[in-house]
Amino acid sequence: MTERLMERRRGATRIMTGIGAVRPAGPADEVWQRATDGFNRWVAGESSGLDDLVAVMTPVLWHVVRSYRLSESAAEDVVQTTWLALVRRRAAILDAQAVGGWLTTTARREAWRVAKATNVAVPADDQDLAPMLPRQRSAEDAVVQRDEGDRLWAAVDGLPERCRRLLRIVAFENRPDYRELAADLEMPVGSIGPTRGRCLAKLRVALMHSGATGTGEY
Amino acid sequence: MSELSREDLLGIVRDVWEERDPVPEHLVAAMQAAAAVAASDLDLELMELVERSTELAGARGSTAYTLRFVHGDTDLLLRVAVDGDRSRVDGWVVPPEPMTVRALPGEVPAPYAAVVSDSGRFELTGLPLGLLRLRLEPHDASRPAFATPTFEI
Numbered sequence: 001m002t003e004r005l006m007e008r009r010r011g012a013t014r015i016m017t018g019i020g021a022v023r024p025a026g027p028a029d030e031v032w033q034r035a036t037d038g039f040n041r042w043v044a045g046e047s048s049g050l051d052d053l054v055a056v057m058t059p060v061l062w063h064v065v066r067s068y069r070l071s072e073s074a075a076e077d078v079v080q081t082t083w084l085a086l087v088r089r090r091a092a093i094l095d096a097q098a099v100g101g102w103l104t105t106t107a108r109r110e111a112w113r114v115a116k117a118t119n120v121a122v123p124a125d126d127q128d129l130a131p132m133l134p135r136q137r138s139a140e141d142a143v144v145q146r147d148e149g150d151r152l153w154a155a156v157d158g159l160p161e162r163c164r165r166l167l168r169i170v171a172f173e174n175r176p177d178y179r180e181l182a183a184d185l186e187m188p189v190g191s192i193g194p195t196r197g198r199c200l201a202k203l204r205v206a207l208m209h210s211g212a213t214g215t216g217e218y
Numbered sequence: 219m220s221e222l223s224r225e226d227l228l229g230i231v232r233d234v235w236e237e238r239d240p241v242p243e244h245l246v247a248a249m250q251a252a253a254a255v256a257a258s259d260l261d262l263e264l265m266e267l268v269e270r271s272t273e274l275a276g277a278r279g280s281t282a283y284t285l286r287f288v289h290g291d292t293d294l295l296l297r298v299a300v301d302g303d304r305s306r307v308d309g310w311v312v313p314p315e316p317m318t319v320r321a322l323p324g325e326v327p328a329p330y331a332a333v334v335s336d337s338g339r340f341e342l343t344g345l346p347l348g349l350l351r352l353r354l355e356p357h358d359a360s361r362p363a364f365a366t367p368t369f370e371i
Contacts, residue, residue: 040329042257043320043322043353044322045322047254047257050250050253050254050257051250051254054246054249054250054253055246055250058241058245058246058249059236059241059246062241062242062245063232063235063236063239063241066235066239072242076242076245076248079245079249080248080249080252083249083252083253083256084252084253084256086253087253087256087257088256088359089359090355091317091318091355091356091357091363092318092357094318094331094332094333095329095331096329097329149234149237152230152233152234153234153237153238156230156231156234156235167227167228167231168231168235170228171228171229171231171232171235172232172235200224200227200228203227203230203231204221204222204227207222207227207230
């Protein structure tokens with residue numbers, strides 16, 4: 001965690017000292033390209049293309065679906081339903097570039113439907129308990145990593161729930177459809193953009209206060 | 219002190235969730251298996267080439283010919299026109315049926331696709347020359363996809 005963060009910092013600093021308008025290509029861009037490649041190969045008859053598509057997009061679907069407060073097993077079911085829908089309805093995807101978006105949209109609809117049907121309102125599920133579980137690391141790393149990791153987590157976890165869900169979806173998706181997001185989060189469409197901005201600002205402040213990233217070298 | 223950019227913040231959000239709520243270890247393999255089983259039901263059926271005609275060379279060195287394939291009750295008529303290093307395919311599915319037609323040129327997967335119109339027509343343009351096959355995917359999910367044998371443009 002610490003190393004990855006340091007790497008991002010270095011990358012970000014480099015960009016910032018260069019042309020201000022250029023943003024580094026996020027990992028999401030690479031994910032989406034790999035999904036498109038896998039889809040194209042699958043469509044061309046290579047079954048390994050489907051394997052790759054599933055491998056690269058399943059983690060994205062997991063995080064998107066889990067932001068709907070589904071239990072782990074319910075979330076797994078939703079992810080599987082999404083993959084079966086893709087296989088059955090492949091003909092509906094004309095633009096291979098859109099396969100990632102099609103998958104996340106399908107997963108969100110299904111997650112929303114399942115969450116609604118089961119009336120999920122249990123905040124204390126496994127994801128809230130996970131931070132309390134001891135993690136196995138080398139003793140040396142553990143002190144530093146837990147420190148940094150816990151501070152980052154505390155900043156994200158301390159956000160209002162709506163912010164936490166919205167940012168998790170936005171972080172893992174590639175340009176999510178605001179209209180659907182708004183309906184899911186029970187917010188007006190026009191407020192998604194501003195809310196996202198406010199949520200990011202809250203997170204920035206929380207991180208600075210926690211000292212997790214607000215050190216002088218940044 | 220520089221501010222954390224939007225991308226930095228979203229990257230932190232990703233890292234945090236990947237650490238705190240990781241994808242269950244078995245999930246990717248389980249999903250690959252589920253998808254592969256579902257996909258194996260979609261085994262392709264091959265169309266049969268029943269007619270092929272070459273037309274005279276047209277203006278500017280362009281040529282065109284027609285192909286006719288049959289599969290069950292479905293007839294597929296193709297007019298393939300070559301212009302320079304690109305080609306276009308005008309197709310006609312009889313009887314008309316909602317389906318997606320994909321062109322699969324050679325070994326390289328490429329995103330050429332079209333939906334058959336109500337009258338059974340479709341067109342694919344800007345195709346590279348060389349070996350090509352078309353796959354027809356009925357929108358009726360209970361109907362399996364079928365494909366033409368490979369032909370050369």
